[in-house]
Amino acid sequence: MVEDGLMARRSSRPRRTAALALTDVSPCPCGLPAGYGECCGRFHSGAERAPTAELLMRSRYSAFVARDAAYLLGTWHPSTRPARLELDPGMEWSGLEIVDTTDGTLFHTTGTVTFKARYRHHGNRGELCERSSFERVDGAWLYVDGTFLE
Template identity: 50%
Template sequence: MSQRRAHAQLRSTTAASCPCGNAAPYRDCCGRLHRGEAAATTAETLMRSRFSAFSVGDSGYLLRTWHPTTRPQSVDLGGGLRWVRLEVLETTGGSAVHTEGTVRFRAHYLDRGTAGEMEENSRFVRHGGTWAYLGAL
């Protein structure tokens, strides 16, 4: 995704409901995490903020919240894929008192106008005191 397109999409998302599915505006919900003003307190919150990062084109946040043992060199958010809706289906662990957790979710997208969805059971761990995405189970 081009920098210009990402910024335009971010501006249109700022006042709208957050892409993660919460009713709060993006700027007050996942936007705070993306800007580094807050950290995810649960694995589910991190999952939701990562979905929002895919939705608004924030590859830097995705890389920062990826566990260093599984983190790729880069994340390509180009192409015609647009993430439009998230359903959290199940969580295990992942609270403020846990060190590990899983989040099973279904992410809906549009690929050049064609609707699709993907489902994943993601594993999260605490790393350096914060939640990090480890990978799919």
């Protein structure tokens, strides 16, 4: 089973991490021009579900920024979802670029999103590139797994 590439670790014990303070008017971490509340915040709050695989990918990236493990687990396909999720407190996400999408719209049941995510881990800069797979289950898009790319 492949873990979500955004540096989550499975753990037998939960670890508390400080969440990024996002407000409705904060710029959304996913990079779209809307404020957090109109963009990924509406998905994180449960007010709406992401209508496409790409928007789910963006909202999951923003959840990593905000260290919202509950949202990440809730949007993970049950067949690959870990029992617990430990987010690395030394990881600081600094930007998301969507490279490609295949399917993943209202008219599909599966889709892929290829992305690059920039980060700083304990002061060292890096970039993660992954092709993530998504499946729509009962109308909700869920993250299935991902393949790391170079």
